[in-house]
Every structure is written in structure tokens, then in C-alpha cells.
Amino acid sequence: LAKTTQPISMDSYEGQEVNITCSHNNIATNDYITWYQQFPSQGPRFIIQGYKTKVTNEVASLFIPADRKSSTLSLPRVSLSDTAVYYCLVGDADQAGTALIFGKGTTLSVSS
Amino acid sequence: DAGVTQSPTHLIKTRGQQVTLRCSPKSGHDTVSWYQQALGQGPQFIFQYYEEEERQRGNFPDRFSGHQFPNYSSELNVNALLLGDSALYLCASSLGQSSYNSPLLFGFGTRLTVT
Numbered sequence: 110l111a112k113t114t115q116p117i118s119m120d121s122y123e124g125q126e127v128n129i130t131c132s133h134n135n136i137a138t139n140d141y142i143t144w145y146q147q148f149p150s151q152g153p154r155f156i157i158q159g160y161k162t163k164v165t166n167e168v169a170s171l172f173i174p175a176d177r178k179s180s181t182l183s184l185p186r187v188s189l190s191d192t193a194v195y196y197c198l199v200g201d202a203d204q205a206g207t208a209l210i211f212g213k214g215t216t217l218s219v220s221s
Numbered sequence: 222d223a224g225v226t227q228s229p230t231h232l233i234k235t236r237g238q239q240v241t242l243r244c245s246p247k248s249g250h251d252t253v254s255w256y257q258q259a260l261g262q263g264p265q266f267i268f269q270y271y272e273e274e275e276r277q278r279g280n281f282p283d284r285f286s287g288h289q290f291p292n293y294s295s296e297l298n299v300n301a302l303l304l305g306d307s308a309l310y311l312c313a314s315s316l317g318q319s320s321y322n323s324p325l326l327f328g329f330g331t332r333l334t335v336t
Contacts, residue, residue: 141321152225152311152327153264196263202321208254208277209320211263 113197118216127184129215131197134178142173142180145196147214153196157182160202184217192219224248225314225328233334234302242297242331246314253295254325255287256311264311270295271318299333307335 114132121127133142143158157164157171159180164171170183184191194214224247234240246253252271256264266279270289289295293314299306309332313325 143320143324145325150309150332151329152313153325154327155324158321158324194263200320202319208266208269208279209325210266211256213263 113199113212115195115197115212115215117213118218120218120220121187123188123219123221124186127187127191127217127219129182129184129195129197129217130179131182132179133197133199136177136199137201139202140177140199141202142171142177143198143200143209144169144171144182145198145211147194147196153211156195187217187219189219189221191217193217225312225326227310227312227328227331229331230329231332231334233336235336236302236304238302239298239300240302240333242299242310242312242333244295244297244312244314244328246293246295246312247326250314250316250323250326251293252315252318252323253289253293254313254315255295255297256313257281257306258309258311258330260308267297269318276318302335304335307333309333 141160144156145153147153157169159171172181196214198209226245228243254269255267258264268278269276273289284300286298309330311330313327316323
């Protein structure tokens with residue numbers, strides 16, 4: 110599975126849009142991109158996943174360019190409660206039993 | 222309510238002891254994965270259980286073992302505890318082995334401290 114690279118930390122203010130970019134240069138044809146959010150002393154929580162182009166749900170959007178070598182998680186109008194660690198992961202959509210491998214993630218700090 | 226229940230929430234053990242952690246997956250989920258998360262690090266994959274068998278294993282020694290029961294619940298056992306085993310142990314459930322079709326649902330974890 111492709112290794113991912115994302116910024117260690119980001120700072121933002123309430124009400125701003127936050128974009129976290131993840132690099133996955135060696136992504137394979139069958140790989141998909143998924144993002145998880147984690148608050149202290151809790152397990153990660155699934156945010157969004159996609160294979161190509163743009164995916165949007167009630168909490169975030171995921172932008173994936175045509176070459177799929179990177180992806181951007183977009184959080185609209187963040188609030189203090191969005192302060193958390195965000196993980197970008199690549200998984201194999203076709204192969205059962207392929208474990209998701211977490212990196213160190215991006216620590217997002219939202220201030221008032 | 223996370224849907225995935227782990228017990229106990231906190232545990233303190235002494236070096237050399239053995240520990241058993243328990244996980245009940247979300248109703249309807251049949252696959253359980255275990256992760257270890259040290260302070261300041263991302264979760265590290267330990268192993269995954271499906272149909273009562275270990276299907277995939279991460280880079281963890283044999284001191285880490287597990288079991289899945291017919292009702293899909295699971296246990297993680299760690300023998301001969303080391304100080305470095307102190308961590309948050311996370312259980313995640315899903316339907317089927319592919320997290321593409323069923324994203325992992327994590328519990329709140331068990332905080333293990335080894336002294």
C-alpha cells in the first residue's frame with residue numbers, strides 16, 4: 110500500500126476553511142483514500158473516503174486530482190471542536206483483509 | 222455511544238504479568254481489528270480477526286495473541302508485559318474484511334499502564 114505524507118500540524122481560527130493535503134505518490138490503481146479524525150483518549154472516527162474526483166458529505170469534502178498522487182481534505186468553517194488529529198490513509202479496495210496503516214497524522218488546532 | 226464496547230477502560234499491571242482486553246463489536250459487524258497507540262503516535266495495527274481466525278497480523282511479537290468468539294466479540298492477550306506495552310489499545314469493528322465497504326468503527330480504547 111502507498112505510504113502517505115501529511116503536515117505534522119496546522120493552525121486555524123474558528124469560521125475558516127481548513128484544507129489538509131496528503132501526498133501518496135505511489136498509490137496503486139485499486140487503492141482508495143480515507144480520512145479519520147481522532148480526539149484525545151478516543152478511537153479514530155471515519156470522516157470520508159474516495160477513489161477519484163470529489164466526494165462530499167455532511168462534515169467534509171475530499172478532493173482527488175486526476176493523477177491521484179495527492180488528496181485534500183477540506184473542512185468548511187471549522188469550530189473549536191474540530192481541534193483533533195486527522196489521519197490520511199490509503200487502502201486496497203479490492204483486497205479483503207488489508208489492514209489500514211496509520212501514520213502520525215496532522216494535528217489541527219483551532220483557536221477563537 | 223461508539224457502538225464498539227471495550228473493557229476495561231483503564232488497567233494497571235506490573236512488568237511480567239499477563240493481561241486480557243475485551244471488545245464487543247457493533248451489532249451486525251463480524252470483523253474485529255486491534256490497534257496499539259502509544260502517546261503521540263498513530264495507531265499501530267496488531268491483528269485482525271474474521272470468522273474466528275486471525276487473518277492478518279502487524280509487526281508485533283508472539284506475546285500478543287487474540288481470539289474471536291462465535292458472537293464476534295474478541296479478546297487481546299498480552300503476556301510477559303514490558304514497560305513499552307503501556308499504551309491505548311483500540312478495537313475496531315467492521316462488516317467484512319474490507320474497510321472500503323465498511324469503514325472501521327473504533328471503540329474508546331483501554332488505557333494500559335505497565336509499571
